[in-house]
Amino acid sequence: MFGISPLGWIHTLGSLPAIPVAFYMFASHGRIVPRSRLGAVYLISMLIGAVTVFLVAHQPVSYVVGAVTILFLLAGYGVERILGSGRAARYVETICLSLSAFLLMLPTVTEILRRVPDGHPFVTDLSSPLLRGAQGSLLLILVVGLAAQIIYLARQGRTAAS
Template identity: 30%
Template sequence: MFGLTTLGTLHTAISLVALWAGYQSLLQRGAIDPRQRLGQVYLWSTVLTCLTGFGIFQRGGFNEAHMLGVLTLLVVGLALLPLRARAWPYAQTVLWTLTLFFHMVPGLTETFMRVPLGAPLFAGPDDPKLKASVGVVFLVFAVVMAAQVLRMRRRQRATPLGAAALRP
């Protein structure tokens, strides 16, 4: 189906679970919180997406998509650190949302290099239309991340204890 290997199909299915959990979490809670059920689903499906992606070599050897998987795992690991810095809850929220953006890059690339069948939207990973699309998606995510930080700051100011409001 769509030129995917068995591993590619499994990888795609897991990544769709991650996308669903990430967007559900954003819609319901305003952030991805790995302490919550949807956040746990997002965390583990993201890790599995990265790990299964390392076995896919449709375009030769280790490439940019594999590097994005490494970067995603590094950002996930960083976001899980229990640091006590005052700004850390803000950074964690932004890092989790950034990982969701990372999912979108290969998602857009791989999907629209195959769809619609027979006349895909993008000719390849270097297609200028793809790069522009990724840029637009990044801008949307940048706005979402800024809104998350502003929301957290408003909640912190409105809560007498302050720190309790920093939870996403």
């Protein structure tokens, strides 16, 4: 179904929980909260997806996306150990984990458009206007979302200082 191998299904289903978890945390907390139960689910699910991409990918760019995703996850979840729990760590954590979510959604949207509906996908060419528009929309959401998160963190820092 959808031209996905058994290992591809493990990759897809393993990383799938990260999507609703990320959306929920963005909606309820304004960011991905790493030190929470949902943050642990996000990390495990993202690691499953990022590591298994090396086994299922057919495009060289997929290896780059997987490696960069792992780096952002490690940075986002580990920055507090290096910088402590200060403001700088919160900014780095938020930016890295938001970028990891973007790197999850970019191939997700691309693969959905290239595989659905089964047998007659919406997109057959990587330079399709529909695909480019969807990818551009994700980039716009990332830029606006990061700006909103940074403004929120700055305001939160000012409120705490008062």
